[in-house]
Structures are given as structure tokens and as C-alpha cells.
Amino acid sequence: MAAVLQYTPVDSIEDTVEHLRRSFHSGISLPLAYRKKQLKQLYNLVTENEALLFAALRKDLRKHEVESIGGEIAPVAEECLWFLENLDELAKDEKVNPRVILNRLGGSALIRKEPLGVVLIIGAWNYPIQLLLVPLVGAIAAGNTAIIKPSEVSAHTAAAITALLPNYLDPRCYRTVNGAVTETTRLLELHFNHIFYTGSPEIGKVVMSAAAKHLTSVTLELGGKSPAIVSSDVDMQVVTNRIAFGKFYNAGQVCIAPDYVLIERKQLPEFVKAFKTTIQNFYRGHPEKDEGYARIVSERHWDRLHNILANKTSGHVVIGGESNKSDLYMAPTVVTDVDNDDPSLMGDELFGPILPVVCVDNLDEAIDIVNSRAPPLVLYLFSKSRKTAEKVLTKTQSGGVLVNDTLMHQAEYALPFGGTGRSGQGSYHGKKSFEAFTHERSVMIKNLSMDGLVASRYPPYNAKKASL
Numbered sequence: 001m002a003a004v005l006q007y008t009p010v011d012s013i014e015d016t017v018e019h020l021r022r023s024f025h026s027g028i029s030l031p032l033a034y035r036k037k038q039l040k041q042l043y044n045l046v047t048e049n050e051a052l053l054f055a056a057l058r059k060d061l062r063k064h065e066v067e068s069i070g071g072e073i074a075p076v077a078e079e080c081l082w083f084l085e086n087l088d089e090l091a092k093d094e095k096v097n098p099r100v101i102l103n104r105l106g107g108s109a110l111i112r113k114e115p116l117g118v119v120l121i122i123g124a125w126n127y128p129i130q131l132l133l134v135p136l137v138g139a140i141a142a143g144n145t146a147i148i149k150p151s152e153v154s155a156h157t158a159a160a161i162t163a164l165l166p167n168y169l170d171p172r173c174y175r176t177v178n179g180a181v182t183e184t185t186r187l188l189e190l191h192f193n194h195i196f197y198t199g200s201p202e203i204g205k206v207v208m209s210a211a212a213k214h215l216t217s218v219t220l221e222l223g224g225k226s227p228a229i230v231s232s233d234v235d236m237q238v239v240t241n242r243i244a245f246g247k248f249y250n251a252g253q254v255c256i257a258p259d260y261v262l263i264e265r266k267q268l269p270e271f272v273k274a275f276k277t278t279i280q281n282f283y284r285g286h287p288e289k290d291e292g293y294a295r296i297v298s299e300r301h302w303d304r305l306h307n308i309l310a311n312k313t314s315g316h317v318v319i320g321g322e323s324n325k326s327d328l329y330m331a332p333t334v335v336t337d338v339d340n341d342d343p344s345l346m347g348d349e350l351f352g353p354i355l356p357v358v359c360v361d362n363l364d365e366a367i368d369i370v371n372s373r374a375p376p377l378v379l380y381l382f383s384k385s386r387k388t389a390e391k392v393l394t395k396t397q398s399g400g401v402l403v404n405d406t407l408m409h410q411a412e413y414a415l416p417f418g419g420t421g422r423s424g425q426g427s428y429h430g431k432k433s434f435e436a437f438t439h440e441r442s443v444m445i446k447n448l449s450m451d452g453l454v455a456s457r458y459p460p461y462n463a464k465k466a467s468l
């Protein structure tokens with residue numbers, strides 16, 4: 001049987017990068033009209049091929065159409081439309097009023113928005129369209145040429161994008177390279193002007209080390225354990241609806257899924273009762289039969305999640321726990337009374353439908369637990385109190401914060417999206433995507449007249465010049 005995804009021959013990768021470099025230096029990716037045409041084409045790619053892309057996502061993750069539209073197609077299409085509307089404004093020179101009087105008299109200053117050059121975009125498998133093509137929108141808008149490297153794990157979607165891309169985008173400027181570690185390692189040996197990587201913190205280190213060899217800048221969109229703090233002044237049914245939505249979307253394979261819950265012990269019975277109602281309502285009592293509930297991406301990841309539950313050193317499974325390897329199914333699972341130092345449940349990011357609940361005595365203890373770990377990609381807080389929100393914001397660090405909901409901050413493209421420290425560096429979406437792929441070049445233009453006015457700075461120096 002032919003492989004779903006054809007890997008790019010390793011010895012052809014350097015030529016592809018060189019080809020894109022020549023295209024960049026020829027200037028074809030630069031005119032705004034060209035960039036807009038490519039953006040319109042990228043919009044067409046995702047909107048004209050919805051059925052094909054849905055089918056691929058279904059094969060890779062059994063993603064439901066509702067999640068495929070909301071989490072994959074719409075973000076790319078909307079980002080294209082936003083840039084088509086705003087590109088002229090973003091790309092224009094920014095005039096600067098020089099502070100130095102002599103510069104003001106004899107010249108002008110401006111900031112030119114220039115592309116970085118040839119950029120590499122490496123995507124993850126959980127949102128194999130969004131995480132690859134939304135950064136590409138920014139790269140195109142800023143005038144770069146780009147190689148996209150889809151995750152080989154979501155092979156059907158990678159194959160679909162690879163087949164579609166040359167039909168829509170200019171192959172002189174935008175190419176796909178496919179493969180796993182060998183091919184990505186070859187890519188990383190080559191010189192790019194920027195690398196935009198989405199994936200795990202461990203591979204993020206590999207990418208950053210490779211980039212350092214060429215002094216290439218990076219944007220790292222990584223993961224981590226994002227907490228959800230539930231304070232005592234909430235409507236519990238709304239809270240469990242929102243936490244379950246964020247936790248079990250794409251079967252928990254979401255970088256911004258709430259990874260664990262911190263809640264005061266006295267609220268636990270109410271939380272569990274409300275959570276059971278939520279799961280019953282969301283999946284009509286049978287998540288394994290419900291079309292809306294996704295599957296684990298591969299046997300390797302299913303084994304990883306299965307072992308996390310099997311090796312837990314604390315807690316009780318109060319919801320779910322069932323799984324079926326032949327169908328890559330893992331039930332929405334809630335484990336209560338988990339110890340904060342349980343290495344299995346509270347070690348690394350879970351990246352699956354398992355929700356540990358850690359009981360605390362008060363908000364201060366919850367804050368201490370958050371601060372004992374690396375800053376997460378997002379911090380969720382459920383509370384009606386502005387004072388509580390302000391306290392949590394002031395005393396913690398994270399890439400983003402969402403109060404009283406989950407995931408929805410990621411859909412707000414007016415906000416920068418990114419992590420901090422171990423959860424990532426740099427950000428994107430909307431204006432921030434343009435900035436991620438742009439060099440702000442300082443330009444000062446002076447005239448050659450009035451040389452006498454600046455003569456005081458020329459040698460030979462003397463006491464009078466020193467006193468000026």
C-alpha cells in the first residue's frame with residue numbers, strides 16, 4: 001500500500017531553499033498587489049476545498065465538521081480577509097519625528113516594514129491546517145518567501161495541503177517540505193531568515209539550537225500545563241461546561257486545553273456533580289458513540305495517555321477512564337484528589353482528555369502551585385470578583401489569561417497569541433503576525449547642505465567643543 005504522505009527527498013531540500021532565496025532576492029514576493037493576490041488564493045484554497053480538508057481531518061483525528069470549521073478553516077480564511085483589508089496600512093512606512101534637532105533640520109527619519117527573507121514554518125499535528133497556514137498568512141503579508149513543514153503525524157491533512165498548495169500559491173515563493181525527524185533536521189541545518197515553530201518545548205530547544213548556529217530569529221509556539229483555578233464565588237454548572245468544552249475539544253489535544261484544575265476542597269462535590277451533568281449533556285451519555293468527540297491521533301499517543309492513567313500515584317477516576325486502543329478512543333476523564341507532585345498526572349503537559357483536579361485550601365495555595373511550575377501558555381480563572389482576577393493577574397505569569405471561559409482568547413485575533421519562557425517566545429495573529437515576519441528597518445535621510453551647523457562634532461576636538 002502506498003504511504004499516505006510522500007516524504008521530500010532529503011537531498012532536494014537545499015535546492016528548494018536556494019530556489020526560494022533566489023525568488024526572494026528577485027523581489028517577486030514584495031509588491032503589495034502580489035501579496036494580496038497570494039492571500040486571496042490562500043483564502044480560496046481553504047474555502048474551495050472544505051470537503052476534502054474535512055475528510056482528511058476526519059481520517060487523522062476524527063475531527064467533527066463543527067470543530068474543523070471553527071478550529072481550522074475559519075481561522076485561516078478570516079486571517080486572510082483581515083490582512084487583505086489592513087495590509088496597506090500595516091506595510092506603509094512609519095514617519096518618525098527626529099528628537100535630535102540637527103537631524104530634524106537637515107533630514108527625515110522613517111521605519112520601513114521589510115520582509116525577513118526566506119522563512120521556515122514548522123507545524124504541529126493537532127491543528128494541522130490552522131497552525132501551518134495562519135503563520136503562512138503573516139509570512140506572505142509581510143513579503144517573505146516560505147517553506148511550510150506540516151507534521152507527519154497528521155499525514156492525511158499534510159498530504160492534502162501538499163497537493164493543494166501549488167494549485168493556489170506561487171511555487172516560486174511558497175513550498176511544502178514533508179517528512180519526520182530526518183527531513184526536519186536537514187531543514188534546520190540550512191540557513192533561514194526566521195523560523196516559526198509550533199510544537200513541544202523539548203523539540204523547541206532543538207529548533208532554537210539549530211537556529212542559533214545561523215543566528216536566525218525564532219518564534220516558538222510551545223505548550224505546557226495550563227491551570228484552571230476555580231474560586232468559590234461561581235455558578236458551577238457554567239464553570240464545568242466551559243472547562244469541559246476547553247478540555248475535551250479535539251479530545252484534549254489542544255495546546256491551550258486546561259491541563260489541570262485547582263479548586264477549594266469544599267467545592268469538590270459540587271464540581272464533580274456539575275461535571276457529570278456536563279458530560280452527559282455534551283455527548284448524549286455516550287462519548288464513544290458521539291460523532292462530536294474526536295479520537296487520539298496515533299497508537300503512540302494513545303499508549304502515552306493510557307500509561308499516564310495506569311501510572312498515576314494519586315487520585316480517583318470519577319468520570320470516564322474507559323478507552324479502546326483499536327478505535328483510538330479515550331473517554332473524557334476526570335481524576336479528583338490528585339497530588340500536586342504526582343509525576344504521572346502532574347509532570348508534563350497531558351495533551352489528551354484527562355483532567356486532574358487538585359484540591360487546595362485557598363486561592364493563595366492555588367497561586368503558589370501555579371508559580372511552582374514554568375509559566376503556562378494560558379492561565380484560566382473562574383471567578384466573579386474583579387479583585388480576585390486582579391490578584392491572580394498580579395501574582396502569576398503566563399502567555400495569556402482568560403477569565404471565566406476557555407479557548408476563546410485564541411479566537412480573538414486582535415490579541416497577541418503566544419507563550420512566555422517554557423511555553424514559548426514571540427507571538428502572532430493579526431498585526432502581531434505581520435510583526436513576527438517583518439524587520440523594522442530604520443532609515444534616516446539627511447541632506448548634504450548646512451555642513452557648518454554640524455561642524456562642532458568634527459575633530460579636531462578642543463575645550464570649547466567639549467563644553468557644547
Ligand code: NAD
Nearest residue numbers: 123124125150151180181184199200203221222223224255
Ligand atoms: P512535536 O514537537 O513533536 O512536533 C512538531 C513538529 O516538529 C513536527 O512537524 C515534527 O515533524 C517536528 N519534529 C519532531 N521531532 C523533531 C526533531 N527531533 N527534530 C526536528 N523536528 C522535529 O509536537 P507535536 O507532538 O506535533 O505537538 C504537541 C506539542 O505542541 C504540545 O506540547 C503542544 O502544547 C504544542 N502545541 C503548541 C501550540 C501553540 O500554539 N503554542 C499549538 C499546538 C501544539
